[in-house]
Amino acid sequence: MDFLSVLSFAVFFLIFASFFSLTSLGLNMQWGFTGLFNVGVVGFYAIGAYTSAIVTGPAYPDTLFGGFGLPVPLGYLAAILTSALAAFVVGFVTLRLREDYLAISTFGIAVTIQLLALNLQSVTRGPNGLYSLPKPFSGLSASNLVDNLLYLLICLACIGAVYWAFERMVRSPWGRVLRAIREDETAAAALGKNVFAYRLQAFVLGCAVMGLAGALYANFIGYISPQDFVPIFTFQVYVMLIVGGSGNNRGAILGGLVVWALWSGSGGLIAAVLPPDLQTQAAAVRIVLIGLILVLMLLYRPAGILRERHIVSHEARMGDGARPPAADA
């Protein structure tokens, strides 16, 4: 293996890891800071991917809508807006109610999006998928290395921007209210906070980031179909967030990297070790193992690798390990 092929593999791996890290960051805003359980992560990711594909993709002979061929940044923007809109509708209906309703409804969204992707042939081309999606900077070099490197930079810039914004937000008074809601909804409401509005904001923000991640994926890979958006994705992202450390934005990014490395590494190992006729079983074993990781983490190390830092605000920094007075209550 020469240096260039190792490098291009590393770039390819990091690009995929960054889709997961970004989604995990979005989920962290919902689950990590606000305690909202979104079972339909893959649904919002798929909304983003399909939106960008429709906005930026070419016109296909067999579709009635789409193929606008607009610049890729507009695709990303549209993806953010549509997934935020879907999140607003679901959130508006369910976030006033008991937390289980959000879980059930987001599950419903994921199922519905899957059905639309499969059956709304005139827009999504059903199981055939949308192809030839434009990738920014493509064709700069023969080996794809240069344009992949540039794409990685786009992904890292997105992660950086979201990380910076989310860090500012969760350390602001707004972020403190989110954590107050997560810990004790009744107390937050008693202090005059509009619990519903804060939850809705956090939920919509998180879903918008998931939509962006989906759009980045679609325009990188150039081809999307319903098989790309299955429930296991949601599960992987939860494992990433919990392993990395929910409630910690760096943990969310790290979890995406670590778990994606484990996942793709074990996939390569299984493919190399087992005969081809056992691959279905091998895939099942891998999913059972990742399920076990999740359950064991929930039972024995719910804080993850990087635990949540107990910081009250920018102005009042506290040393590591110190706990704010409120946490003792």
Added chain:
Amino acid sequence: MMQYVADGIVFAAIISLGAIGLSMIYNILRFANFAQGEIVAAGAYFALAFVALLGAGVGAMGPVAFGWPLLVSMGFAMAATSTMVLLVDWLLFRQLRDKNASRIALIMAAFGVSLMGRNIVTLAAGGDPINYTFYIPRSIELLPGLRLVPDDLAIIAIAALSVLALHLFLSRTTMGRWMRATAENPTLARINGIDTRVVIRWTWIIGASLATIAGTLQGHIVELRPEMGFSLLLPMFAALILGGVGNVYGTVLGAIVVGVSQSLAVAIGLSAYREAVAFMLMLAILLVRPQGLLGERE
């Protein structure tokens, strides 16, 4: 039109049996059990194993294409599924309860169990569809324009009998009263000397047994697939929410509304979007009447 309503009621019979377990876990253990679909699937596959062990096929009862061998296998499968579910509760959910884990942690654990369950079924039985027997539905004309398959009538009868049995259990037995008391107020129930651990055990057993019936019947008229339960999950949740959380009879009513609506969606050519119909109904009821058709405000 009558035909579609009738088809919808057959589907409703199956989802109501699955959704009752969901409803009881929701009321007594207080979380949305995302693994309920896999309990349905496990029941169906256990029944398949017992059908194979008995080696007597599925039998027949007059015009109905299944008889005592399938029903006996279903009985054994109810015991097997209940044992399995109690084991999972003991290994996982009990520990989370002891640690005072949040409701969300319980939902998430159930979500993990659901994914693992589906893949364990795939490992054990393969991913391809299986049937109990080679079954061709033969319909008879009941009324002009209304044809029904005898098996479908048998399914409705079995579901109705199961719901009646559950009603008698909840209203006439001590355990049933304990369950209702625990659902109403767990702390008060414990103060009055009710052993809630026993109540929880019986909740799992009843939910798993009814889910096994649902899985076996669904497996008989359609097929067995590892995802068979997972694809029933959204209609089951919709039935639970439509009927009103906290009301087992509401769940049955909700199942009828969901079943008939999905069937009517087929009638107007939207068969690919059946599950989306359940979801839309669910969102609509949450918007207009969050407590459900028969529910009371919390």
